[in-house]
Amino acid sequence: MKGIVFTEFIEMVEDVFSPEIVDQIINDTELDSDGAYTSVGTYDHHEILAMVTRLSELTSMPVDDLVQAFGKHLLNRFTELYPVFFKEVDDTFSFLDTIESHVHIEVLKLYPDAELPTFSIDHADGKTLIMSYKSTRPFAMLAKGLIKGAAEHFSEKISIEMVDLSNGEGNHARFELKKEAG
Amino acid sequence: MDPEALERRFHRERKARKAAEQLLEQKSLELYNVNKQLSSNAAELEQRVIERTQQLYSSEHRKSAILKSALDAIVTVDINGIILEFNPAASKLFGYDPNEIIGLPMAEYLMPKWARADHYRGMEHYRKTGHGEILGKHIELTALNKQGEEIEIEAAITPIEVANEVYFTAFLRDISQRKLSEKLIVEAKEEAESASKAKGEFLAVMSHEIRTPINAILGSISILKELKHSEQQARYLIMASEAGNSLQSLINDILDFSKIEAGKMELESVEFDPVQLIEETVEMLSPRIFEKGIEVACCFDMNLPSTIKSDQAKIRQILLNLLSNALKFTNEGGILLKIQVEGENLKYSIIDSGIGIPAEKLDKMFNQFTQADSSTQRKYGGTGLGLAISSRIVGLLGGEMGVESEEGVGSQFWFTIQPDFFSGQRPPGQKYKADSARIYESNLTTQNALALQLQNMGISVEKISQESGELSRIVFSDAGDEWQYILSYDKSIESSDITLNKPVHIHDLQQAANGYLAVKGQSCLEREDEQLFHAGDKRRLLLAEDSQANQLVATTFLKSAGYDVDAVSNGKEALDAARNFNYDLVLMDVSMPEMDGIEATKLIRQLPGQNGRVFIVALTANVFKDDIERCYDAGMDGFVPKPIDKNNLLKSIGKFLTKSEA
Numbered sequence: 001m002k003g004i005v006f007t008e009f010i011e012m013v014e015d016v017f018s019p020e021i022v023d024q025i026i027n028d029t030e031l032d033s034d035g036a037y038t039s040v041g042t043y044d045h046h047e048i049l050a051m052v053t054r055l056s057e058l059t060s061m062p063v064d065d066l067v068q069a070f071g072k073h074l075l076n077r078f079t080e081l082y083p084v085f086f087k088e089v090d091d092t093f094s095f096l097d098t099i100e101s102h103v104h105i106e107v108l109k110l111y112p113d114a115e116l117p118t119f120s121i122d123h124a125d126g127k128t129l130i131m132s133y134k135s136t137r138p139f140a141m142l143a144k145g146l147i148k149g150a151a152e153h154f155s156e157k158i159s160i161e162m163v164d165l166s167n168g169e170g171n172h173a174r175f176e177l178k179k180e181a182g
Numbered sequence: 183m184d185p186e187a188l189e190r191r192f193h194r195e196r197k198a199r200k201a202a203e204q205l206l207e208q209k210s211l212e213l214y215n216v217n218k219q220l221s222s223n224a225a226e227l228e229q230r231v232i233e234r235t236q237q238l239y240s241s242e243h244r245k246s247a248i249l250k251s252a253l254d255a256i257v258t259v260d261i262n263g264i265i266l267e268f269n270p271a272a273s274k275l276f277g278y279d280p281n282e283i284i285g286l287p288m289a290e291y292l293m294p295k296w297a298r299a300d301h302y303r304g305m306e307h308y309r310k311t312g313h314g315e316i317l318g319k320h321i322e323l324t325a326l327n328k329q330g331e332e333i334e335i336e337a338a339i340t341p342i343e344v345a346n347e348v349y350f351t352a353f354l355r356d357i358s359q360r361k362l363s364e365k366l367i368v369e370a371k372e373e374a375e376s377a378s379k380a381k382g383e384f385l386a387v388m389s390h391e392i393r394t395p396i397n398a399i400l401g402s403i404s405i406l407k408e409l410k411h412s413e414q415q416a417r418y419l420i421m422a423s424e425a426g427n428s429l430q431s432l433i434n435d436i437l438d439f440s441k442i443e444a445g446k447m448e449l450e451s452v453e454f455d456p457v458q459l460i461e462e463t464v465e466m467l468s469p470r471i472f473e474k475g476i477e478v479a480c481c482f483d484m485n486l487p488s489t490i491k492s493d494q495a496k497i498r499q500i501l502l503n504l505l506s507n508a509l510k511f512t513n514e515g516g517i518l519l520k521i522q523v524e525g526e527n528l529k530y531s532i533i534d535s536g537i538g539i540p541a542e543k544l545d546k547m548f549n550q551f552t553q554a555d556s557s558t559q560r561k562y563g564g565t566g567l568g569l570a571i572s573s574r575i576v577g578l579l580g581g582e583m584g585v586e587s588e589e590g591v592g593s594q595f596w597f598t599i600q601p602d603f604f605s606g607q608r609p610p611g612q613k614y615k616a617d618s619a620r621i622y623e624s625n626l627t628t629q630n631a632l633a634l635q636l637q638n639m640g641i642s643v644e645k646i647s648q649e650s651g652e653l654s655r656i657v658f659s660d661a662g663d664e665w666q667y668i669l670s671y672d673k674s675i676e677s678s679d680i681t682l683n684k685p686v687h688i689h690d691l692q693q694a695a696n697g698y699l700a701v702k703g704q705s706c707l708e709r710e711d712e713q714l715f716h717a718g719d720k721r722r723l724l725l726a727e728d729s730q731a732n733q734l735v736a737t738t739f740l741k742s743a744g745y746d747v748d749a750v751s752n753g754k755e756a757l758d759a760a761r762n763f764n765y766d767l768v769l770m771d772v773s774m775p776e777m778d779g780i781e782a783t784k785l786i787r788q789l790p791g792q793n794g795r796v797f798i799v800a801l802t803a804n805v806f807k808d809d810i811e812r813c814y815d816a817g818m819d820g821f822v823p824k825p826i827d828k829n830n831l832l833k834s835i836g837k838f839l840t841k842s843e844a
Binding site: 026027035036037038039041 | 190194195196197198199205
């Protein structure tokens with residue numbers, strides 16, 4: 001998994017909680033990288049799962065909520081780091097449509113070895129969008145957070161309903177998005 | 183944060199930095215390698231560009247060299263007809279510098295106005311269909327040069343497609359000179375043909391014109407001969423007569439030749455006995471044969487048909503020509519005449535023991551005006567037309583003519599004819615009374631020919647040599663019985679035995695082999711003629727002839743045969759005379775002043791009663807078929823050709839007078 005996910009996670013935990021919590025999570029968790037992340041590196045995704053689990057224990061917050069919150073934060077950071085992907089589109093549905101056709105293609109140019117999830121749009125009209133998430137990793141919740149972040153970025157009220165299609169494993173899910181009036 | 187946590191964080195940050203640095207270095211190396219690869223690719227590409235450019239340059243250079251040195255003008259245009267290339271030869275042909283013509287529409291500058299519409303139609307057709315009628319072919323067309331002159335050129339135009347663009351390359355060549363030469367050749371040929379035709383017509387007309395006065399001369403001489411004259415006068419008359427005859431035969435030759443050349447020689451087809459024809463022909467020449475002291479003998483296949491159908495007169499003419507030649511060039515020995523049947527053809531051979539012909543001259547023998555050499559002409563005379571005429575007549579009769587010869591030994595002329603049909607096979611294996619014969623003869627030609635002929639008849643032969651001057655004879659024998667004949671040219675020879683006249687006729691020989699002779703002396707033909715000549719007693723004829731000389735000749739001939747003759751000088755007088763007296767026959771010259779013979783005949787035919795039904799016979803020098811038909815159309819009954827031949831004249835009119843009696 002790309003290092004930016006790890007560095008952003010560390011920074012988010014530092015900001016939201018404290019540097020001490022970050023130090024404790026890393027100390028308490030068996031990590032191959034010893035928690036020394038750089039955004040250009042690549043790390044095992046189990047490390048982030050272990051860290052989120054420890055954070056949940058320390059803060060008594062559900063893992064799903066934490067992951068979803070991280071998704072929202074990550075989308076926000078992407079808009080700052082890679083504004084080019086957000087220039088061409090002006091609403092959530094349009095942006096989601098460009099993930100496969102544009103964003104992932106650009107990512108693969110820079111990181112040919114990146115293992116990316118697939119976001120396939122099964123149905124879309126002006127109001128509703130149904131899409132599937134599929135990955136080798138269990139980050140359906142992260143995806144939900146990212147979608148929420150996108151809706152926030154475009155200042156749209158969108159209801160998101162997620163159905164897990166992988167027996168709670170979190171690596172295959174269906175999202176139904178509905179634009180809400182106002 | 184407590185110091186331990188801070189230290190841990192410091193260590194994490196440092197480790198992360200090092201990992202990032204290591205990654206950076208790795209990426210740099212990758213970049214460096216990729217860059218290096220790129221440079222190498224770029225160099226390679228650059229090299230390929232250089233090579234390709236060189237190739238293009240060299241190909242362009244070659245093309246340019248070809249264009250420059252090409253002998254043909256080469257002009258390339260695009261699909262719209264705009265000139266793109268114009269080589270030096272094109273500059274020379276059209277007079278334009280490439281700089282002033284490239285980029286301009288070809289048709290407006292290099293084609294005459296009248297040809298442009300066609301050109302634009304052709305281009306339009308190509309744009310629509312991709313086909314052009316003239317493309318890829320050699321064509322001749324008219325172009326325009328800078329001076330505005332039209333030039334004849336030969337062109338080959340090829341379309342070339344390069345990167346979806348079509349160009350036309352034309353190879354052009356100036357053919358003005360060639361066209362001019364062709365025109366001159368055609369003109370020269372036409373001129374030559376018309377000159378040749380004029381020559382032929384001139385010859386024909388002159389021959390006609392000359393024949394008329396010659397006729398008067400010869401007729402006058404023959405009349406003079408019958409008058410009393412001194413011995414010296416007689417010699418002059420003979421000389422004049424010989425010269426006149428030779429002039430007449432020369433004119434006849436020329437007329438024959440010009441008829442053949444003009445394709446006007448007409449053939450007749452009559453039935454006749456080929457053996458009789460040969461014997462008659464030899465008979466005609468027998469005074470000259472006797473004079474020369476040589477012998478002529480004939481020899482025939484026994485399976486020769488008794489009747490063939492062909493042109494008897496023409497074959498006689500050929501035989502006379504060949505025999506006369508053989509006689510002319512043979513001073514000792516003899517001449518053998520042979521006829522053989524070869525399939526559907528008859529082959530005549532005339533074999534002499536004369537001076538012969540040099541080998542290198544043989545193939546020229548049948549050209550007109552050619553003799554073996556010019557000294558021949560001086561020594562033997564002749565025009566050299568005879569063989570040319572004969573060989574052409576043989577051609578018309580469907581045969582061939584040839585010659586073999588050895589200098590100092592003799593010549594053999596032969597010709598074949600293809601008769602219209604044969605009939606009347608001679609009875610094969612006829613049995614004669616004699617079963618053997620002994621031939622006492624000094625002349626080898628005659629002895630051999632007689633021996634061969636007798637053997638053909640199934641009689642065994644013994645040849646016995648004689649000294650010259652000894653009496654020639656044949657002794658036939660049959661079972662102890664013997665009878666003999668003297669062989670002689672001298673018809674007045676008297677002997678207790680019967681004489682066989684040389685050259686020996688096959689019929690006489692057959693009779694002799696059976697022990698008897700039916701005919702002796704004059705031929706049957708001559709006796710018949712004499713009867714005809716005297717059938718005219720007490721007949722009165724009208725002669726219409728404007729030439730005083732011809733009038734005198736004809737009158738003399740007619741009177742000598744016992745006719746009464748009234749002579750008039752034109753058609754008008756003839757008409758008056760025919761109105762006033764019921765003549766037995768009118769001899770009518772065709773071309774006369776005041777009223778010609780045709781007109782006079784038509785008017786006589788309108789006279790009432792017997793006078794209008796009188797026999798009218800044309801006298802004319804125009805003996806072509808058309809002329810004769812004109813006579814018959816006018817109402818004439820027959821015609822006598824000029825120059826007037828006595829026998830012919832008397833025979834022709836005798837025929838009508840016999841009819842009128844019946």
